[in-house]
Amino acid sequence: MKASPNLSVRTRLQAALAILALLTCFAGAVAWITLESGQSRLISLNTGTLAEVDDALRLSSDAADLATRMPFLLALDSPFRVHQEGEHILGLIANIENRPDLQPGIAADLMRMRLAVFDLLAATQSRSALLDRILRLNAEVAREERNLALLSAGTDQSINERGEWLTLQRIASALLGAGRAENLIGLGEFQREFHGLTRRPPAAGTTIGREARDRLAAFAEGDDGLFELRRRELAHRIAAANALVRIRIGAEMVSSYAAAVTATAKKEIASELTSTTTLISVAKSTILVVMAVSTAIALFTAKFVASYVTAHLSAIADGMMRLAAGDRSSSLPRGSGKGDEIGKLLRAFRVFRANAIRLDRAHRQRVRQTALLGTMVSGMSDGVAVLAPGGGITAANDRLAEVLGLPLSNLARPANLDQLLEANGWRSSSTTAGYAELTDPAGRTIERRDRSLPAGGAVALFSDATERRQLQDRMQQIQRIEGLAKISGEVAHDFGNILSTISSSMHMLEAASPERSRELRHTIASAVELGTSLTQRLLAFARRQHLEPELVELNDLMEGLTDLIYLTLRDNITLGVQPADQDLFVRVDAGQLESAIINICLNAAQAISDSGRITITLASPDGEHAVITVEDTGIGMSPRVLAHAMEPFFSARRDGKGTGLGLAMVYGFIRQSNGDVQIESEEGRGTIVRLTLPLVGQAADLSPPSLPWQRILLVEDDPVDAKRSSDLLIEAGATVELCTTAQGALDCLANQDGFDAVITDLHLGNETAGWQVAERALDHHQRVKVFVVSGHLPDASPFGTRYGPRLKLLEKPLDLANLLGDHTVPSDG
Template sequence: MTALRVPNRLGSHLSVRLRLWLALAALALATLVVGGASWATLRQTSTRLDRLHDQSLARVDDALTLSRKATAVAARAPFLLTIESPFRLQVEAGISKTLLADIRRHLDGQNALFDKLLTEMGGSIDELTTLSLHRIELTDRILRLNAVLAIEERRFAALAREKQKPLGQREQWLTMQRISAVLLGAGRSENLIGIGEFHRNYRALIVELEEDEKPLIQSQLLKLQEIASGRDGLFELRRAEIGRRIRAEAAMNRIRHSTEVINNHAAEITATAQANIITERERTISAIAFASGIIVIAVVLSILMAVMAAAFVSGHVTANLRAISDAMMRLAVGDRSIRLPRGEHAGDEIGKLFHAFRAFRANTLRLDRSNRQLAQKNALFENLYNDMSDGLAILSNDEKIIAHNNRLPKLLSLRATTVRTRTSLAQLLEAGNWTRWHRSEGFADLHHPSGTVVELRQSPLSTGGAVALLSDVSERRQLEEHLQSVRRIEGLGRIAGEVAHDFGNILSTVSTNLHLLENATPERAAHLHHTLANALDLGTSLTQRLLAFARRQRLDPEIMNLNELVTGIEDLIALALDDRISLHIFPASEQLAVRLDPGQMESTLLNLCLNASQAIEGEGNIWVRVVPSGSDMVSIEVQDDGRGMPAEVLARAMEPFYSARPDGTGTGLGLAMIFGFIRQSGGDIKIHSQHGHGTTVRLLIPLWQSTDCSEVMKPAGRILLIEDNMQDLAHARRLLGDAELIEAKSAEEAENLLRDASPFDYVLTDLHLGNDVAGWRMAGEALRHSPDTVIAVVSGHMPENMPEALAQSGRVVSVAKPLDHAALARLTELKSTE
């Protein structure tokens, strides 16, 4: 450490202000001594001036004293706002109240306005003290909560980094860490807007974990919720603390305003006194003109003493200022060892400068320490950023890649140079031949021709842009597909067992009655034939139900007015319902044409209304509404106010042979048949139910867009038909008629035709070719060779969403099997929009 030497003059304990007063006193004394000779001449005038000066200066002194004390009160108000010790706060508040009492005694009730101002200042100081005490208490509680949250945040981070834990559990601990970090941010936020933003983020993260039923996660989540929520929660404490701080600042502003009024009054008194002095001086100039010679001598002597006093003061002040200036310069260029001696010039202006230098030096040392800690944190973050197993990219508002970690190129099977030359994430995915499938807002699946599946999670940043996290989920998706296969096999086994049981009963009935027919009388034979017919009808009904569930029943679709069909079946439904149940039918306000099997549609509506009536105990209502849904769909809603379905029953409502009727009379094929019929007709079914609040079944049916099928039967141009099922291939040939048709029975054959032949106007491909889901790939190949080609991907088990790139092209449609005229009409209409 280097300590600068500063001059230590005699009387260095005296302040600069006191030294100036001493110099002025010496000058006044010299003036009085030198002017004693003119006392006799100036006695009368001097007496008048002294009296005037005594009166004026007294008033000025009173005004200055009043202003100084009021200013002292106002100067202490901000200090009261920043004190963190209750004891110190009480002491400083007492000092301020003592100053107010001195001012009040000094005024002695002479001015009613000042009495009111002093009373308001006293009330403001009391309010400021009370609010500061409450704020200190709230701050202490918030700091304690922050300490607990900091410990929890580090613990959650450690749990999230344990690689031996399952990924889902690590993500949950990571979410818990993010919740702790959000609460820590709220505890350190300095404004209500920031706290509100943290509160919104906190609620969003809480929602992510609400469905998790793991006891450990739930207990930890409840602990964080106890810290954050309620009247004693972190958010309420922070809002209360900021509110009291704002009110305290308002009280401080009122103190300043009162002080300003008092100072203005003091300034008016001073200005009046100065005006009186100037007036009296002008009156006495002529009276003291003859003493000019003596005054000249007094001036000379006064100048001499002033020069001596100035030399004395300036020497002391300049030396110390030079020492402080040198120390500041050395500190600014990086010399942290420079110091100034303590204990000298205590209380005077130079001492305050020394103290300011020491505070500045301490802040500089703290800043250096903070910079070192920040550099360590940056290094830690960079290691985490580059060594994490997932790919990470920071995106701008226009999805340009600002930064990425080292894992991103490896995860996307790209070279580092490729990543550097592509400026956006979309370009990277295109370069790596990745196909994006949207799952939900902020989530997407990336599929590679090699079979690799990468999950893309994209979250917006508060400062703009977004962060993209890419994780390889290939193994997880394979396990999920395997689990789905197992479940399908279990469902098939359950269906096979039920069907075998039912057909066994039917065959047993047939066998028994055939045996009895050998020796039966004519009357008995007629009865046995009737029994055999009933058994055959039961077998036929069971077969039709299974075909409906499998979406393979034979349908006779017609183009019809949906409003007329729904209103026309009203009487039949009303007859089948209990008299205590009211039926309300609301057709659409516009005419809606659909292509359906009318008999199956009427049976569907009747079955849904019967199901709804069985869920109603006593009196109730059933509503049937026809509502347009978008530009190409119509919705039929069947709603009841019955008992509804629990979540576990709703999850299995579509399963074949599953029935929740308490009397055990249900076959379990009703909703399964409806589901098969609607899906085979190109629609979908949605069920919303809540136990105790009724059920709503929503049937989504495509609207019929064309009234003329002649052009569909004979499309113009070249058509590539890709199908490995001979029956479906023959059916497509019949629909396409005399079109220029080129057939391919495998994905390899189709790829060769697309690559070597001239472009096709239409491509119709099955989604599943052999054991490969190759339909999407065929569509992509066709678009690459000819962007004007219209493609239909056909399947009996069509997924809900197609790949994003194909959907964005606007040239690919998905069609449910069997292929029909409506699908060809859609293709023709799409081709005509070119």
């Protein structure tokens, strides 16, 4: 069948269905007309003949109901049910008697049936009452019979006594048989047996069972005895059966009458059926013709679907299966129906095939890219591990074992990466989100970076950062030296002013009056005290070489750092410090943090071309982090400079004096301390730098440690250092004996015992006085421990290793952590 290319499959099928619908409507119209004609005939039939048929059917139904209900009256046990069924039967009889065309003979039969029903009801009700009494007597006789059976089975009686009990049991059994007898003859047999057993005299010598005999006789004899009740009950049963026979005869007469009425009605219906059948035959013929035409159209449509739609769908399905199996050469004809659904499916198949060919090509490219990626990963200098969601290693390159210092066999079997690192001694020294720094006992440092995968799991990248970490430490030292050089330059200027003040005051002392001399000496003393303070602060900043995190309270740190920052600023730059309302405890390297803040302030000062202000604010906005904000009123930074501000070796200074390490080192230090650095800047409006550090525990961790020495001899000629060191030791719980000269210390050691430790300044008037005090203490007091302190320690001790760990060298100012630390004494060779 060749389909028209201008019509879609849907249009053709809809046209066929429309024709079928029209034919169906035509057939329905014919059937409707026929049914309307039949309905008019049925109405006339209903008004006449069917009314008679209905009357006859109701009569037959009542007669049939009488015939079926009669036998069940005798089977009912409840008097109420018997009365209920009898009332229903009398109602049926009344319905039949009320018919207007009832024949006289049928009326007489119905009257006899009514009387028979009354007799049946009376006999049944009387019998039901007797049955109740009989059942109670049967129950009592059965109980008596069981008791007699138990007595006759006793083994402690004589033969005569047991025989007497057996006789009584047989009497009771006869009574039970009478209670269950089905007719008068059976009842008479059990009554004869009963009398025969009761007349039998008791066995000789026995007096038992008299009471049982009397009870059994009471059950059996008299008008209320079992035999009399059973006789009357059986008589009522016979009367009820007789009444039932009479009712059945009447019911048969009524049924015969109903059959005659029904036959007459059937004849009338048959004549109407003949005329109606003729009309329906005409309608059937018309419907058959319509069905034949509809069938032809349906076959035509089915042929179209089978030859065009199904054939093309099968071809398309086979082509898709071959395409799914990898056969990209399969093709289908373009088809004649270019605009219908089949044509669209054919075009879709060609698109699928083209897409499959492109996917194959893309797959081959992906395979090549995957191979290239594998080669790149294998050739990387960093270790790469692909982790499952549980942390297990699913894939890794060979370089991973080298970076971690593990045998390659450890990665050949499935292993958990974290457990593998922990088992081989790698410990995390710094951790942030997605980044960790690990160290091993040998001092190696590696960096770990994790990135989550979309399907779960992660990729871990390990880099050997040992050399870079060492380089960073050296760069931090360079940065600190650079900061120290800047501060030293500013301090040198202040020292020039101090020395000028001292010099001029000394010249004026020669010709000054006594009162003026006191003023000049006070001026000299103040200048000396200021110089001492500047020296102590410069030494405190310069001595912090180790990078050990400790618990630091930021308000206290800034209070001690403010004067040092003042020294680095020009006179036209003001410094404002706003401490926090509460204590801010962080765990950082104090020296590194001081260096970071000074570097930021130096950068801020360089950004202020004329006069300006630098403000340092301490706060904790969220209660979990401490924020150090340094804000200046300088020239600010452009977006380009701001984007590179924290990159190493990037400097915006045009004089070439900047190394570009300041903010980069600050950023690295703060990130290693689990913090963050944010910079906000706008050209012409200044810069804001925020250092964020996590808060830690309370000040209880800052309480000074207790010393293992109770009595300490302190030898110090500088009054400021002497007071500071003495207060520090006393606060730590020690008893301090202070000497301000070397000779005083030697005399104290010669005259007193019981010192646990000796702390002496190295320079007590000359280069060897401190060593003399130390030697005297170590030689004459075997348990004492000696600490030699100085702002400029020599490279080695003159005693070599003679005193071992009893002698330690410490730099000023005195610090409890260094005092308690394990410091080795270098030898002079």
